[in-house]
Amino acid sequence: MTKTSVLHPIFAALIARQDELGTKDFWTGLTDQQKSFIAKVTSRTRDNLKDIPEIERCSSRDYEVINAWLASKGLTIKLDKFDPSTAMGMASYLEIKLQWLVKGTQANIKSKNQYFPGVKLPQKAVRFFWNQEHGNIIAQILTKNGDEIFLTIAEKPMDENELQQFAKLVTEAKTVAVAFTGINFPMIDLDHQPDISWLGGMSILDQKKNPYFISQALQQTKFSMNENGATVESGVAISARRGHSFDEKRPLIIDEPFVVVIRRPGIELPIFVGYLDDDCWKTPKV
Secondary structure (H helix, E strand, O other), X not given: OOOOOOOHHHHHHHHHHHHHHOOOOOOEOOOHHHHHHHHOOOHHHHHHHOOOOOEEEEEEOOHHHHHHHHHHOOOOOOOOOOOOOOEEEEEEEEEEEEEEOOOOEEOOEEEOOEEEOEEEEEHHHEEEEEEOOEEEEEEEEOEOOOOOEEEOOOOOOOOHHHHHHHXXXXXXXXXXXXXXXXXXXXXXXXXEOOOOXXXXXXXXXXXXXXXXXXXXXXXXXXXXXXXXXXXXXXXXXXXXXXXXXXXXXXXXXXXXXXXXXXXXOOOOOOOEEEEEOHHHOOOOOO
16 A cells, blocks of 8 residues: 655644744644654754745635645645634645656556556666665666655555655665666556644644644645656645643633543442533533
């Protein structure tokens, strides 16, 4: 099953509202996955965004503005409606077009007794490396703008986190391999929506110490590759709702559906658990 991991648009979307909230602090993670993600975010990461001018950002308290902006980029992801008085939206879009230094030719690829449309590039268009930790040859295709693109056969499926670790191993390969006569690889036409809902619950404080929690997180990534080059597009849409302040000088206001749990010491199961919506918010008769 195809997986993708494109982190920079996520960073860009998150700091789109971080800047507007007037805080230098980054978002706070609750889960191990969120904390692992945040650990990747350094001051260098933010600086690196300046080196990727192809990333655009948008932020608004109107979800329709965000959705229209995403649609203008050819993306189909959409944020659900949110209340502009208590929530905010943020989005980002990355598009990078690469041209091979030497144009290739079309050549079919045979795999599992099937033929797939492919590309053939000559030796002068590719460099070959290998890494002891990875048994397969790593090919670096040369591009006109100097961006690096690497291809190598994977031994097993990988999730998003494994992809990031594997990318580091591949791009750090230094040992030059025996020169091949070129490279043949399949053409790619990918439109993928990776699951980034794990961002949900991450929080950040604004200047007034009001917390905002991520309530929606969407990503759409497109990748194409043929005899001319490759194009990567990735868009991210995030909304965050204002939560309750932890300032003890203010009362905690329960103004949304809530849960009540009643338990008794020594009793294994709760005595009562209820999700209470406003259909039962009434003065009791007794």
